[in-house]
Amino acid sequence: MTFNVAQKDATFQNIVPFPFMETPAERAPQSLQEHLLILRDFGSTSRFARNETVFQEGDRAQNIYRIVRGTIRLCRHTPDGRRHIAEFALPGDLFGVFGGAEQAFTAEAVTDVTLIAYPRAQFDRLSERDPRFRANILRHLSTTLMTAQLHTFVLGCQSAKERLASFILRLADRTGAMETGKLDLTMGRQDIADHLGLTIETICRAVTALKNEKVIAVPTTHQLVLRNVEALCELADGSATA
Amino acid sequence: MTFNVAQKDATFQNIVPFPFMETPAERAPQSLQEHLLILRDFGSTSRFARNETVFQEGDRAQNIYRIVRGTIRLCRHTPDGRRHIAEFALPGDLFGVFGGAEQAFTAEAVTDVTLIAYPRAQFDRLSERDPRFRANILRHLSTTLMTAQLHTFVLGCQSAKERLASFILRLADRTGAMETGKLDLTMGRQDIADHLGLTIETICRAVTALKNEKVIAVPTTHQLVLRNVEALCELADGSATA
DNA sequence: CGGGTGATTGATTGTCGTCAAGCTTGGTGG
DNA sequence: CCACCAAGCTTGACGACAATCAATCACCCG
Numbered sequence: 062m063t064f065n066v067a068q069k070d071a072t073f074q075n076i077v078p079f080p081f082m083e084t085p086a087e088r089a090p091q092s093l094q095e096h097l098l099i100l101r102d103f104g105s106t107s108r109f110a111r112n113e114t115v116f117q118e119g120d121r122a123q124n125i126y127r128i129v130r131g132t133i134r135l136c137r138h139t140p141d142g143r144r145h146i147a148e149f150a151l152p153g154d155l156f157g158v159f160g161g162a163e164q165a166f167t168a169e170a171v172t173d174v175t176l177i178a179y180p181r182a183q184f185d186r187l188s189e190r191d192p193r194f195r196a197n198i199l200r201h202l203s204t205t206l207m208t209a210q211l212h213t214f215v216l217g218c219q220s221a222k223e224r225l226a227s228f229i230l231r232l233a234d235r236t237g238a239m240e241t242g243k244l245d246l247t248m249g250r251q252d253i254a255d256h257l258g259l260t261i262e263t264i265c266r267a268v269t270a271l272k273n274e275k276v277i278a279v280p281t282t283h284q285l286v287l288r289n290v291e292a293l294c295e296l297a298d299g300s301a302t303a
Numbered sequence: 304m305t306f307n308v309a310q311k312d313a314t315f316q317n318i319v320p321f322p323f324m325e326t327p328a329e330r331a332p333q334s335l336q337e338h339l340l341i342l343r344d345f346g347s348t349s350r351f352a353r354n355e356t357v358f359q360e361g362d363r364a365q366n367i368y369r370i371v372r373g374t375i376r377l378c379r380h381t382p383d384g385r386r387h388i389a390e391f392a393l394p395g396d397l398f399g400v401f402g403g404a405e406q407a408f409t410a411e412a413v414t415d416v417t418l419i420a421y422p423r424a425q426f427d428r429l430s431e432r433d434p435r436f437r438a439n440i441l442r443h444l445s446t447t448l449m450t451a452q453l454h455t456f457v458l459g460c461q462s463a464k465e466r467l468a469s470f471i472l473r474l475a476d477r478t479g480a481m482e483t484g485k486l487d488l489t490m491g492r493q494d495i496a497d498h499l500g501l502t503i504e505t506i507c508r509a510v511t512a513l514k515n516e517k518v519i520a521v522p523t524t525h526q527l528v529l530r531n532v533e534a535l536c537e538l539a540d541g542s543a544t545a
Numbered sequence: 546c547g548g549g550t551g552a553t554t555g556a557t558t559g560t561c562g563t564c565a566a567g568c569t570t571g572g573t574g575g
Numbered sequence: 576c577c578a579c580c581a582a583g584c585t586t587g588a589c590g591a592c593a594a595t596c597a598a599t600c601a602c603c604c605g
Binding site: 261264 | 583584585586
Binding site for chain 4: 463501523
């Protein structure tokens with residue numbers, strides 16, 4: 062009855078970097094997201110307003126969530142009031158622990174959000190029965206881990222401007238903004254700061270700097286235009302020349 | 304023939320935080336490390352001298368490694384010469400990607416090292432046959448992910464002294480130094496710096512600071528004595544009062 | 546005992562954090 | 576429709592912490 066890969070002290074994981082792709086029903090599910098369509102009937106849709114809390118770190122993990130619309134931040138609050146945003150979850154992404162009894166992060170709505178909650182019980186049942194589903198869970202975990210390790214590099218090695226460049230590129234990648242060059246920043250400056258380990262003022266200055274260097278344009282606070290992707294990549298890759 | 308959970312673009316993962324426990328053969332294997340005893344006969348032992356490279360980022364991932372003796376650093380080198388150490392692997396730990404064709408990190412010997420290499424082919428075969436083995440892989444991945452996310456917090460939110468405190472505590476936890484209060488620092492100051500996103504000088508000054516505050520003692524460069532674990536915890540947890 | 550590597554300490558610089566105003570923007574109500 | 580307000584963004588001045596640059600020191604090893 063329990064998820065056979067889940068065991069007491071190990072808490073699987075959160076966060077998800079896949080952009081969602083609408084899937085023609087006729088072909089085999091490739092990603093965990095697509096695979097979840099099987100559970101469609103068990104999922105219940107719910108809505109949260111901006112800044113509402115979906116669940117808190119330490120809550121019993123009852124559901125896996127998929128975002129339909131909006132942005133979620135997965136974060137931790139320290140005793141002394143610091144906040145760390147581990148990840149933003151975007152439409153199509155999954156979040157909530159896959160194993161383990163407790164949520165590892167607090168999930169808060171950055172914007173108004175629509176999401177689907179899949180009961181863990183159903184989720185676990187499917188994962189028992191279907192080896193491909195398990196495989197997808199593994200892939201998913203693995204991708205999430207790579208993302209976390211990349212972030213570890215960003216925080217450990219990069220300057221403010223480099224971190225912002227990395228963030229912009231990854232967000233552009235995930236939202237498909239690489240095509241259009243137009244990027245919606247659904248989260249506020251403070252959220253970006255807490256994700257990149259910087260302050261809101263430093264984010265502002267870095268944005269202004271990139272704007273002055275004509276690497277990006279900033280039509281509105283919540284919109285960016287990528288004017289020089291190459292320059293962004295150089296900043297993000299650590300290809301010197303800074 | 305291929306690992307059924309491994310698929311093209313997903314690269315499973317590296318790094319491993321478990322301290323190894325010698326296991327009586329009679330009870331069921333609990334951890335992936337113990338489980339690997341099954342593959343004992345396929346493992347081949349090899350040695351590497353201090354600073355030798357075990358494999359490089361991008362190499363074909365042919366083996367999973369278990370450390371018998373010594374310390375390994377899993378790192379990345381950027382084009383412009385920065386180095387980021389994602390993790391140290393200690394005796395009993397596993398490293399090498401579990402899925403995916405390429406290593407995600409370079410593995411270098413911090414000290415002289417003895418390790419056992421398990422061919423991925425054998426490893427994959429066992430994971431196909433044995434669901435509990437798969438379960439252990441999942442647990443392992445999940446633990447690794449949590450470790451990475453904790454590190455993300457350390458790098459994003461903590462000051463130099465706090466990072467050092469976090470590092471010391473985790474290392475003490477993994478090596479069993481919490482009991483004795485005596486901690487071997489097998490890696491050099493530069494390695495610690497590259498792991499914590501600081502410079503070697505800053506590490507030195509932080510060590511000196513903790514020494515002066517009588518939180519630790521430093522009998523030799525590569526040995527620490529924990530004199531005030533509580534103070535270390537307060538620093539690491541972000542319980543203000545800094 | 547000498548040479549070399551790595552650690553430590555000091556002096557200075559630079560980046561980012563902090564504090565303090567303004568400024569935009571969007572929403573509300575008169 | 577406009578005035579007002581509040582939240583959040585931006586900019587500036589300043590300070591602190593960590594990086595950098597530069598000796599000096601301690602400890603292995605031959």
